[in-house]
Amino acid sequence: MRVFVREQRVPAAIELDRDDDRAIHFLATSDGKAVGTARVVSHHGSAKIGRMAVLKSYRGKGVGKKLLQRAIATAKKLGARTIYLHAQVPVIEFYEKLGFRCVGAVFHEAGIPHRKMILKRQKNSHEERKGQSKLGQK
Ligand SMILES: CC(C)(COP(=O)(O)OP(=O)(O)OC[C@H]1O[C@@H](n2cnc3c(N)ncnc32)[C@H](O)[C@@H]1OP(=O)(O)O)[C@@H](O)C(=O)NCCC(=O)NCCS
Numbered sequence: 585m586r587v588f589v590r591e592q593r594v595p596a597a598i599e600l601d602r603d604d605d606r607a608i609h610f611l612a613t614s615d616g617k618a619v620g621t622a623r624v625v626s627h628h629g630s631a632k633i634g635r636m637a638v639l640k641s642y643r644g645k646g647v648g649k650k651l652l653q654r655a656i657a658t659a660k661k662l663g664a665r666t667i668y669l670h671a672q673v674p675v676i677e678f679y680e681k682l683g684f685r686c687v688g689a690v691f692h693e694a695g696i697p698h699r700k701m702i703l704k705r706q707k708n709s710h711e712e713r714k715g716q717s718k719l720g721q722k
Contacts, residue, residue, distance in 0.1 A: 585599060586637075586639060587637035587638070587639065587640075588635075588637060588694075591640065592694075592696065594694040594696070595694065598693075598694050603623075603625045603634075604623070606625065607623040607624060607625045607634075608623065608624045608658055609621070609622075609623045609635075610622040610623065610624075610651050610654055610655060610658075612638070612642075612647050612650065612651050614642065614647075619638060619639045619642040619647060620637060620638040620639065620642065620647045620648065620651050621635050621636070621637050621651070622634070622635055622636045622637075622651040622652065622654070622655045623635045623655075624655050624658050624659050624662070626659065626662045626664055629663070629664065629665045629666070630664055630665060630666040630667070630668065631658075631659035631662060631664035631666070631667050631668075632668055632669060632670075633652070633655045633656070633659065633667065633668070633669040634669060634670070636648060636651065636652060636655075636669070638651070648678060649678075649681075649682065652678075652679070652682050653682065656682065656703065666702060666703075667702070667703040668684075668700060668701060668702045668703070669684065669700075669701055670693060670698045670699070670700055670701075671684070671686075671698060671699055671700075671701045672696055672697070672698055673690060673696075673697040673698065673699060676699060676701070679701050680701075682703075683703050683704050684701035684702065684703050684704070685701060685702060685704050686699045686700070686701050687699075687700050687701065687702055688700050
């Protein structure tokens, strides 16, 4: 709320939605103080990461990266085949560094330009083994 509602002036009514009840929430703390958040909402085999926020004075120290890594790991554990998010345009590079790629055009959410980003699929060992055995059959 401090980041999106106070800093970015996103209406609180948009920030608090029905997905909050079923989401898995992540909270980064420093000396017992909440300094960062993220959430994962899964539906129909896909997982949406959202509410990525770090307090201004704690940015640039790796907090966001750790939160995002944790959110990705959780989405994978839930069995999500697609992991995606709606990135604010100025922070696209932050997500690219952890393997997300932009898809589609810029759109506006809460008056802020966004792009959809999807986590690039990494071949897991099962898929690699499948690929190898297919090659072996040729
Ligand atoms: C985006 C945000 C969550 C990043 O959190 P953070 O703790 O500052 O990020 P980190 O320090 O973990 O950065 C991880 C990497 O991303 C890079 N990065 C972080 N913010 C970036 C930005 N705005 N643009 C480009 N690169 C960025 C860092 O340089 C770092 O790179 P490195 O691994 O090569 O050193 C934070 O800036 C924030 O809360 N912003 C305001 C709210 C917001 O825009 N949220 C996103 C909504 S989609």
